[in-house]
Amino acid sequence: MTGGTVDGYFNVLSMFCKDVENRLPLLQKAPETNTLSAFVTQVHALKSASASIGAAEVSALADKLEEAGKARDLTFIEENLNNFTKRLEELIKNIHKALSPLKGVEAITPESPSNLSVPILDPLLGELAEALALKKASSDILSILNIISQKQLASKTKEILERISYHVLMSEYENAVKAVEELVTANKLEKGYGN
Numbered sequence: 001m002t003g004g005t006v007d008g009y010f011n012v013l014s015m016f017c018k019d020v021e022n023r024l025p026l027l028q029k030a031p032e033t034n035t036l037s038a039f040v041t042q043v044h045a046l047k048s049a050s051a052s053i054g055a056a057e058v059s060a061l062a063d064k065l066e067e068a069g070k071a072r073d074l075t076f077i078e079e080n081l082n083n084f085t086k087r088l089e090e091l092i093k094n095i096h097k098a099l100s101p102l103k104g105v106e107a108i109t110p111e112s113p114s115n116l117s118v119p120i121l122d123p124l125l126g127e128l129a130e131a132l133a134l135k136k137a138s139s140d141i142l143s144i145l146n147i148i149s150q151k152q153l154a155s156k157t158k159e160i161l162e163r164i165s166y167h168v169l170m171s172e173y174e175n176a177v178k179a180v181e182e183l184v185t186a187n188k189l190e191k192g193y194g195n
Contacts, residue, residue: 009053011149012142013095015166016053020046020092027085030078031069039077040069046088048171058087122184124148128164129180132173141168141176156186 023042031039047062061084068076128144145165149158160183167176 045170
């Protein structure tokens with residue numbers, strides 16, 4: 001579901017942790033009527049992301065909270081939100097434990113930050129843009145991202161790819177398409193193809 005490689009899965013897990021850590025403060029108290037829409041958006045993103053990493057129970061809890069939010073069932077949310085946030089915190093703690101032995105382990109790469117020419121990268125970016133536009137399965141999209149990330153890339157390119165992966169994980173396809181467009185532009189300018 002995350003692109004078919006162990007490295008890709010670890011990268012997605014790391015992004016998931018960062019995202020949940022950013023969203024948890026927003027879930028410390030039950031929403032009020034005027035903040036219900038934002039609450040639904042938050043739990044929807046967590047539902048999708050949890051499903052993407054295989055955290056089915058957390059995803060199912062998020063789904064129930066999302067449905068309660070849509071139904072404006074504040075009582076259900078108040079009764080279940082604390083359990084949901086505790087499960088998320090436990091999940092993040094366990095993911096950090098699993099990833100901690102990997103911290104500081106870097107892949108050995110050549111000295112040059114990027115020798116990849118735009119013509120070689122362009123077909124992959126085109127395939128990625130098409131997959132995003134069609135909203136193909138996130139595993140297909142993440143698989144393409146993994147192929148691209150295996151290339152020798154400039155740090156700016158890697159940064160944008162990470163952002164694209166994050167948007168895919170959160171099912172924010174429009175933002176991912178914008179990031180692909182930014183990546184295409186950045187690579188063309190870097191290699192002197194723009195203007």
